[in-house]
Amino acid sequence: MPDLKPILIVGGGLAGLALGLELRQRRIPVTVVEAASYPRHRVCGEFINGRGLEVLERLTLQQQLLQAGGRWAHTAAFYVQGRRPVQQRLPQPALCVSRYVLDDLLAQEFRRLGGELRLRERWSQGYDDEGIVRATGRRVQTTVQGWRWFGLKVHARGVALKADLEMHLGIDGYVGLCQLNGECNACGLFRTRTPLPRLALQWQEMLRGEPGSELRARLGGAVFDDASFCSVAGLCVAPYGADEPDECALGDTLTMIPPITGNGMSMAFESAELAVEPLIRYSRGERTWEEARSGIARACRRRFRQRLRHAGRLHRALFHPIAKRLCLAVLLRFPRLLRVSFMLTR
Numbered sequence: 116m117p118d119l120k121p122i123l124i125v126g127g128g129l130a131g132l133a134l135g136l137e138l139r140q141r142r143i144p145v146t147v148v149e150a151a152s153y154p155r156h157r158v159c160g161e162f163i164n165g166r167g168l169e170v171l172e173r174l175t176l177q178q179q180l181l182q183a184g185g186r187w188a189h190t191a192a193f194y195v196q197g198r199r200p201v202q203q204r205l206p207q208p209a210l211c212v213s214r215y216v217l218d219d220l221l222a223q224e225f226r227r228l229g230g231e232l233r234l235r236e237r238w239s240q241g242y243d244d245e246g247i248v249r250a251t252g253r254r255v256q257t258t259v260q261g262w263r264w265f266g267l268k269v270h271a272r273g274v275a276l277k278a279d280l281e282m283h284l285g286i287d288g289y290v291g292l293c294q295l296n297g298e299c300n301a302c303g304l305f306r307t308r309t310p311l312p313r314l315a316l317q318w319q320e321m322l323r324g325e326p327g328s329e330l331r332a333r334l335g336g337a338v339f340d341d342a343s344f345c346s347v348a349g350l351c352v353a354p355y356g357a358d359e360p361d362e363c364a365l366g367d368t369l370t371m372i373p374p375i376t377g378n379g380m381s382m383a384f385e386s387a388e389l390a391v392e393p394l395i396r397y398s399r400g401e402r403t404w405e406e407a408r409s410g411i412a413r414a415c416r417r418r419f420r421q422r423l424r425h426a427g428r429l430h431r432a433l434f435h436p437i438a439k440r441l442c443l444a445v446l447l448r449f450p451r452l453l454r455v456s457f458m459l460t461r
């Protein structure tokens with residue numbers, strides 16, 4: 116076999132590690148450079164919905180994730196204060212799994228397959244050289260039309276849910292709840308026009324929701340596991356441009372889908388999957404870097420176009436007071452539409 120060209124992946128999150136794993140399964144030399152280390156908590160609703168589950172199955176990781184505390188979610192419920200909730204069976208089960216477990220497992224597997232993992236190293240060079248894949252997560256945007264978007268997440272004990280996935284919609288944010296192994300993950304997306312540091316002491320209140328709300332009924336008496344708390348700011352929740360001209364970008368770096376869909380992890384896995392064949396051909400010298408890079412960008416655009424459009428509309432509606440109530444009223448009358456919405460974002 117001729118010499119294989121190496122691939123350098125910057126970012127050991129879901130997209131970077133899934134790609135690294137698939138390439139190592141085909142014996143391509145791969146290095147992943149990661150700024151942090153494992154295990155670590157991440158701001159995430161921690162449920163995987165959609166085609167990314169097929170990638171996990173192909174990587175033979177689903178079983179291990181279930182053994183490590185993952186749970187299948189079969190039902191979802193939406194709550195708006197003062198309204199009857201909308202509850203439905205999901206068209207297909209979603210997998211609830213802690214990122215503390217998931218990222219660590221992927222990293223271990225990558226190493227087991229002979230991948231080189233360089234931890235606590237922040238890449239500061241460019242991304243336009245041959246053989247470099249950028250999977251560094253979201254592109255930071257401080258404000259979007261005057262709003263600052265941020266995410267909060269914590270694990271909690273002593274919470275009983277009425278559906279496997281619960282989404283509680285507030286005025287300037289929503290909180291998703293799902294059951295993990297003995298704990299509940301509470302993760303919220305919020306927006307504010309005030310500077311963020313003032314919010315630093317309010318995170319518990321924000322996640323617990325308004326007094327009198329269903330969210331408060333779930334989390335009012337919950338015990339938060341402070342060690343699992345994390346936050347993220349600078350989110351750009353409107354889908355951004357699908358590709359930079361000279362970069363080979365995957366996952367959130369490529370584009371970010373609004374979290375309400377629970378599809379970001381799936382897109383990270385899927386974009387990695389779409390990159391595998393072109394990168395193998397590049398590594399073997401059967402394609403130029405430019406052919407591989409532009410082929411990956413095209414395939415991702417095709418795969419994600421429709422769901423980004425649908426998710427963008429849904430996201431805008433949920434942050435519009437009238438549209439939000441209208442959506443809920445329609446869903447109460449035609450609950451099956453909730454299933455259709457899930458199908459459109461997968």
Ligand SMILES: Cc1cc2nc3c(=O)[nH]c(=O)nc-3n(C[C@H](O)[C@H](O)[C@H](O)COP(=O)(O)OP(=O)(O)OC[C@H]3O[C@@H](n4cnc5c(N)ncnc54)[C@H](O)[C@@H]3O)c2cc1C
Nearest residue numbers: 126128129130150160161238251252266366367377379380
């Ligand atoms: C509030 C919120 C809730 C969400 N809930 C869900 C959900 O329930 N379900 C779902 O599917 N998705 C959800 N998502 C989205 C999901 O978390 C992301 O889409 C997913 O993590 C993207 O994976 P990634 O690999 O692209 O990026 P990441 O997982 O962010 O990984 C990027 C990695 O790159 C590293 N890195 C960054 N810069 C450098 C550098 N210069 N050098 C080296 N390393 C670097 C980082 O340390 C990180 O490990 C949610 C997102 C938010 C904000």
